[in-house]
Amino acid sequence: MKTETAIQDAIRRRVSIRSYEPRSLERADRAKLEAFFGREQIGPLGNLVRLRLVDRETSGEPPQRLGTYGVIRGAKSFIVGAVADAEDASLDFGYVMEMVILEATGLGLGSCWLGGTFRRGAFAGAMDLRPGERIPAVTPVGYPAKSRSLIDRAFRLGAGSRRRKPWSELFFDFATGEALPARADDPYTTVLEMLRRAPSGTNRQPWRIFREGKRFHFYLARSKGYPKQKVDFQRVDMGIAMCHFELTARELGLAGKWHKGPPASAACSEAAEYIVTWSGS
Numbered sequence: 001m002k003t004e005t006a007i008q009d010a011i012r013r014r015v016s017i018r019s020y021e022p023r024s025l026e027r028a029d030r031a032k033l034e035a036f037f038g039r040e041q042i043g044p045l046g047n048l049v050r051l052r053l054v055d056r057e058t059s060g061e062p063p064q065r066l067g068t069y070g071v072i073r074g075a076k077s078f079i080v081g082a083v084a085d086a087e088d089a090s091l092d093f094g095y096v097m098e099m100v101i102l103e104a105t106g107l108g109l110g111s112c113w114l115g116g117t118f119r120r121g122a123f124a125g126a127m128d129l130r131p132g133e134r135i136p137a138v139t140p141v142g143y144p145a146k147s148r149s150l151i152d153r154a155f156r157l158g159a160g161s162r163r164r165k166p167w168s169e170l171f172f173d174f175a176t177g178e179a180l181p182a183r184a185d186d187p188y189t190t191v192l193e194m195l196r197r198a199p200s201g202t203n204r205q206p207w208r209i210f211r212e213g214k215r216f217h218f219y220l221a222r223s224k225g226y227p228k229q230k231v232d233f234q235r236v237d238m239g240i241a242m243c244h245f246e247l248t249a250r251e252l253g254l255a256g257k258w259h260k261g262p263p264a265s266a267a268c269s270e271a272a273e274y275i276v277t278w279s280g281s
Helices: 007-013 027-037 087-106 120-127 150-159 187-196 233-251
Strands: 040-042 048-055 077-084 138-142 171-173 207-212 215-221 256-259 272-280
Touching: 007 087, 007 187, 007 233, 027 048, 027 077, 027 087, 048 087, 048 120, 077 087, 077 120, 087 138, 087 233, 187 207, 187 233, 207 233, 215 233, 233 256, 233 272
Parallel strands: 171 207
Antiparallel strands: 040 048, 048 077, 077 138, 207 215, 215 272, 256 272
């Protein structure tokens, strides 16, 4: 799946939209979206992610069943993804779905990650869910309303999306464990800044990145008090971070690849869980 969107611009413009104009997607926008993501995608760790653009009126489910418990207003369409029930599959799901969301942003469409505020049963029916699959999240997709609903404003205030963690709490030197400096002459500074802007559940930003030259080791620092659920949303968050990192690196001409294999580093906190490594070439 190759994005045609200017990634840094899309990352800067993307916000969670919960209030939409009550109209269907225009034919051209729908065609561009479906041409972009198709029906199936393979994530960077090799897991199949199935995607479908589901409309309330033609899903085969009663429109009212494709509900979001009042969180989303006016949306006529949703992008639904399904993936195998496995740890690394959650990473691939986050990566692929965020890639689609950034493409939608580039088309001028609104979106919003929904992990726990939608009726899974109805979306599973519309998705023709297969044995061993689950739907970690969905996103509405449509045209943002001119004004936000009260519940929209309340969610945005509660999430604290403008209060992101500083560099010193997210990015570290692999050898020393000290905070990584943000150097203006280093292109990876831009890559990490675009990662810092990635969305995450209640804006917890659970990623911790340890740099070793052109190698970047991704760790998950689980948020205290984060509720345990059937879907490991913080691993989905890590997939979103991977997406921002790779797409920005690619846009800047920085080649590399993902691979597994936990590095040995006394500097990394014992409370953090190794996830994956990006090796630049």
